[in-house]
Amino acid sequence: MAIAKGSARQRILQSAHALFYRRGIGAVSLDAIAEQAGVTKRTIYYHFESKDDLVASYVASRDQPNIDFYESCFERAPGSLPDKIEAMFTEIGRQSRGPRWQGCGFLRAAAELIDTPGHPALKAGARHKKRLEVWLASKLSDTFTPADAESLARQVSILLDGAFSVLLIHRDAAYAEAAGKAAAILIKERALLRNEAV
Amino acid sequence: MAIAKGSARQRILQSAHALFYRRGIGAVSLDAIAEQAGVTKRTIYYHFESKDDLVASYVASRDQPNIDFYESCFERAPGSLPDKIEAMFTEIGRQSRGPRWQGCGFLRAAAELIDTPGHPALKAGARHKKRLEVWLASKLSDTFTPADAESLARQVSILLDGAFSVLLIHRDAAYAEAAGKAAAILIKERALLRNEAV
């Protein structure tokens, strides 16, 4: 009510994002989301079929913004290819220091929903991670063959998810640095092997 | 009631482990645990202060068994140091194919409880991950200096958590292989740098 007419759906999604990411999916009631969005619960059920549907929409809505975040990290960073990749890890480490940072929302959603196989939010999360891997490969394919780019993209994405997980547990940005350095070493090592310049 | 295999407390912990790991902490009620343990809920409250206390005890009880698992992977595997490390990843990939596998229980517990700072289960999880990293360093310190062993142990533990996370999402053992190969490369590369034989 009040703020912006005709955007109830958007406000619901925003509130869902804020609360689900902060407290976890199971820990947040639709009443809480409704209150934060300035809407009654019944309105949520007008725009979304069920809580599961809202959860899936929330996860799907984070796909593009997250890709954009990595893209901006990568493009903004100075230096060579491994430097730019390493900068992504540094930025994640920097973010992990913030009081509102709670790790990777996709990973946490997957961890929570894993025993409801076929949940649309799980599929949306998997799609996102796959897209991120493809995006990484595209950045690497300027220097490497498609096969090498894909293989390296996979290793880097594993290091990214590892960094998120460890950071969530230890809250120590040194782990992000270690992961970034590992990624850079793997890239340089592969370039050396192929006699490519990086 | 039930087949009193072991004390009630032990059965409660075992049921908690089975259900919490399978379905997640928030999704499992004490009633469900009581039923599976062949005990009433009141008995749970005799042995544990609260659900949070039971959760913390569950996490803490998985510490040693998990370390033992890695130890056995490592010792059983043939070959050189990087081969043995890589074998740990291969084994995780093999396990991820099983229908009851649901990723790393410590990571999933942390993901779910992250918004209750100071939760004893979070501390128990962090202690476990720290112990695992120290254990890895001890295995590496036969070959490397303490500083290199610690640095490599950190990178390997990040790859382990990354493998768990990605496997949870994609259920594709190829990711475990990729992570294992990355770990082996990092170790070999470091050995080369130090003129150490592996």
Place this chain on the structure above:
DNA sequence: GAATGTATCTTCACTGGTCGGTATACTATG
């Protein structure tokens, strides 16, 4: 341009069920 019909959006009030936790009493054993 005023009146009316209609589909869209939102609210209030409610339900059936589940959950964490508890008061109290019973039982087995040494």
Place this chain on the structure above:
DNA sequence: CATAGTATACCGACCAGTGAAGATACATTC
């Protein structure tokens, strides 16, 4: 009989989901 452990039965809080009706916007008709 004293203590540790277990059972029955219950509570208040909360939660996902719903029924029915009120509000709003917009198109149609005269």
